[in-house]
Amino acid sequence: MGLLVDGKWHDQWYDTGKTGGRFERDAARFRNWVTVDGSPGLTGEGGFKAESGRYHLYVSLACPWAHRTMIFRKLKGLEAHVSVSVVHPDMLEDGWEFRPGEEGGRDDLYDFRFLRQIYTKAAPEYTGRVTVPVLWDKHRQTIVSNESADIIRMFNCEFDSLDGVRSDLDYYPEALRADIDAVNERVYHTVNNGVYKAGFATVQAQYENAYSDLFDTMDWLEARLSRQRYLMGDRVTEADWRLFTTLVRFDAVYYGHFKCNRQPVSDFPALSGYLRELYQMPGVAGTVNIDQVKRHYYVSQRTINPVQIVPVGPRLDFSAPHGRSGLS
Structure with missing residues (x-):
């Protein structure tokens, strides 16, 4: 886990010494919005119109924040409109990275080796954590947002006019x-x-x-x-x-x-x-990869698990009957 300072990479863990031993998550730095007509959203600047093929999503299958966006992309029928690249589950000295041919795929846009290169392409002097998810605008060559809560709301309604999108599904009525x-x-x-x-x-x-x-x-x-x-x-x-x-x-x-x-x-x-x-x-199970989840946490977070041994268990069965149908 590291961060960029004025565009330069530093391998640096969270400094809990400043907070009395308490973990504090950094706020997302890119908070623009894709909107139906490209007008400004709740935060940031305008100019990001909802168009098919314009946007690319960078995710980790291990990350719960990125997982939200993959679920909404699937449920809303956005797969044909928003492309995606998946990083490798290990996040070590160089942060999130791409390893073509392994569990982490290729950066399909620029063939970058590290996710931080996406951040510095958008903002060469960027200071902050390099996190997923990232919603990238191929036209303007910049990051729209790296805040998952905002991205899922964009996916929920702003692309509803595109072919095949499930406009009948509204998860934020x-x-x-x-x-x-x-x-x-x-x-x-x-x-x-x-x-x-x-x-x-x-x-x-x-x-x-x-x-x-x-x-x-x-x-x-x-x-x-x-x-x-x-x-x-x-x-x-x-x-x-x-x-x-x-x-x-x-x-x-x-x-x-x-x-x-x-x-x-x-x-x-x-x-x-x-x-x-x-x-x-329908479609949700395909967004879940427990093997990558376990590998990421147990291998990447060496301050917690210095030997990097990944446990074999537990035995999980999410396909068993749920018994919820009788509830109103």
Whole structure:
């Protein structure tokens, strides 16, 4: 894990010494929006019109944040319109990289060796972390966004006029937006990012705080999903997919590697059934690669796992019956 400083690469782990042992995630630096007509979005500048073939997505199959975008690309029918390149699961001294012929593919646009070269192509003096996902504009030769929460909302509606896109699917309906935002806020801080706060903490008290917040929310989610089929009731929304990408990694990685070990997801009856139902929705299973997930975390994060041994287990069966059909 490293970062760019004025366009120069530095192999540097997170400095938790400045935060009392607490992990703090850096904010995304590119926050432009693709819109139907190219007008400015909620942040950033305009000029990014929704057009077929114009945009390219850089992802890791291991990363939960990038996984969100791959799910939306699949569910919305954007595969013919937004191309994709996948980095190798190992993220070592040079950060995310491409290894053609191995598990990580080729940079299909520029044949770059490292993802950081995409960042410096967009901004030669860039300072910040080099993260996935990245939404790239082939026309303007720049990064539109590296914020997954924004990218999935662009994919949700801005490309709906293109051929074959599922305009009938709206995962952020206007009537539910306030409720979705409220659930997202809690889940982001205590679950999505909460597992990292536990795993990357370097002081016992910070770890225990993150652990406590995580399982308080897991218990809250279990109760909520015991009463209703999805987080917003009877329909799948953005909130479900944002939670899914953490849940599907939990037992394989976060439970042991990040010491989030009060209990695995498989021990939560409602949450585990809910996870299986989402996994079994058409197209979703093809976006999940547990082998790459495990390899990334256990090999790349040597401050946590210095021997880089990847565990063989656990045995996971996301295809088992989910038992959720009877819930309203």
